Amino acid sequence: MRTTTPLATGDLRITGIRPLDPPAAVLGELPLDEARAGVVREGRRQAADILTGADDDRLLVLVGPCSVHDPAAALDYARRLAAVAAELRDELCIVMRVYFEKPRTTLGWKGLINDPHLDGSHDVSHGLRLARGVLLDVLATGLPAGCEFLEPVSPQYIADTVSWGAIGARTPESQVHRQLASGLSMPVGFKNAMDGDVRPALDGCRAAAGEHTFMGVDGSGSASIVSTAGNPDCHLILRGGRSGPNHGPAPVRSALDALAAAGMPERLVIDASHGNSGKDHLRQAEVVREVAARIAGGERGIAGLMIESFLEPGRQEPGPLATLDYGRSVTDACIGWPETDALLHELAAAVRGGRSR
Numbered sequence: 001m002r003t004t005t006p007l008a009t010g011d012l013r014i015t016g017i018r019p020l021d022p023p024a025a026v027l028g029e030l031p032l033d034e035a036r037a038g039v040v041r042e043g044r045r046q047a048a049d050i051l052t053g054a055d056d057d058r059l060l061v062l063v064g065p066c067s068v069h070d071p072a073a074a075l076d077y078a079r080r081l082a083a084v085a086a087e088l089r090d091e092l093c094i095v096m097r098v099y100f101e102k103p104r105t106t107l108g109w110k111g112l113i114n115d116p117h118l119d120g121s122h123d124v125s126h127g128l129r130l131a132r133g134v135l136l137d138v139l140a141t142g143l144p145a146g147c148e149f150l151e152p153v154s155p156q157y158i159a160d161t162v163s164w165g166a167i168g169a170r171t172p173e174s175q176v177h178r179q180l181a182s183g184l185s186m187p188v189g190f191k192n193a194m195d196g197d198v199r200p201a202l203d204g205c206r207a208a209a210g211e212h213t214f215m216g217v218d219g220s221g222s223a224s225i226v227s228t229a230g231n232p233d234c235h236l237i238l239r240g241g242r243s244g245p246n247h248g249p250a251p252v253r254s255a256l257d258a259l260a261a262a263g264m265p266e267r268l269v270i271d272a273s274h275g276n277s278g279k280d281h282l283r284q285a286e287v288v289r290e291v292a293a294r295i296a297g298g299e300r301g302i303a304g305l306m307i308e309s310f311l312e313p314g315r316q317e318p319g320p321l322a323t324l325d326y327g328r329s330v331t332d333a334c335i336g337w338p339e340t341d342a343l344l345h346e347l348a349a350a351v352r353g354g355r356s357r
């Protein structure tokens with residue numbers, strides 16, 4: 001329904017408003033069963049333990065495609081990753097990046113929920129179902145899933161299936177996203193800002209730890225007043241920025257000191273991609289190896305690592321599925337599967353090496 005008044009002062013730039021099925025309808029069609037809920041809970045518990053330092057003996061690894069555009073390829077990837085996750089579980093807690101909402105620097109494809117057919121038709125109702133279906137399929141492999149949360153309404157459709165969440169570099173200062181994180185049921189990482197400043201993310205973690213009341217929707221899709229308890233499991237992700245990378249020992253030390261000064265655990269996640277790799281997937285592998293060497297050398301405080309990885313290396317321009325290479329990213333360039341497999345084994349060896357220090 002539009003809100004144009006008889007004097008025609010409202011909605012002048014709105015070109016369409018379509019109804020969206022309520023969250024409860026989508027959850028009812030695609031329910032989370034007890035086995036999958038167990039994977040979600042266990043993933044949240046293990047991630048939180050690593051991020052708080054209760055488990056300082058393993059590394060949290062957030063690995064997977066920059067964005068999901070093809071459910072079949074995402075599941076193919078999940079099956080391979082699940083086998084490696086089971087093999088390396090004593091050293092690594094592996095959570096698959098299952099990202100459906102892409103924040104853009106200017107314009108571009110905004111992810112599977114927003115435009116599931118990759119053709120500008122923006123079939124959001126289908127996108128939400130597709131995304132939830134992918135998450136349920138990933139959970140069936142035994143892997144927990146991680147997402148970036150971008151839209152304030154979408155978590156109602158998928159967040160019950162997610163074990164780890166991110167607030168991206170474009171939004172750590174956003175009140176809407178801080179409020180959202182305060183009500184999410186899983187640990188949430190705040191990325192440093194696009195210019196490299198960590199302060200907005202630190203402030204974001206502290207803001208999200210508090211209680212909030214804001215406007216949202218309930219399970220029936222009705223506009224509602226939402227109150228939250230606050231999220232004690234928010235943490236910092238260093239992703240580099242316009243000022244350069246920040247995965248090196250000095251910026252990590254300075255971020256850990258800032259966390260300590262803010263009364264937060266001296267634990268953080270390093271994103272090997274984005275500003276730390278200059279979006280070059282070849283450089284991303286080098287960053288992972290540099291960080292692995294430091295972990296093996298006994299450096300403390302690095303609780304987790306993020307890697308953008310898919311079946312095939314590199315990237316391609318988005319377009320309808322039939323026109324695309326199978327298993328190659330349509331957003332940022334990713335590391336391919338064989339190298340991902342090798343890097344995960346190297347990270348596990350680094351964790352073992354660090355234990356003996």
Ligand SMILES: O=C[C@H](O)[C@H](O)COP(=O)(O)O
Nearest residue numbers: 102103104105106108331332
């Ligand atoms: O992780 C994904 C991208 O870095 C992010 O969505 C921004 O992409 P863009 O700069 O191509 O818009």
Ligand SMILES: C=C(OP(=O)(O)O)C(=O)O
Nearest residue numbers: 066168169170191239274
């Ligand atoms: C968009 C992402 O990263 P950033 O917010 O760091 O650009 C991402 O991780 O997909």
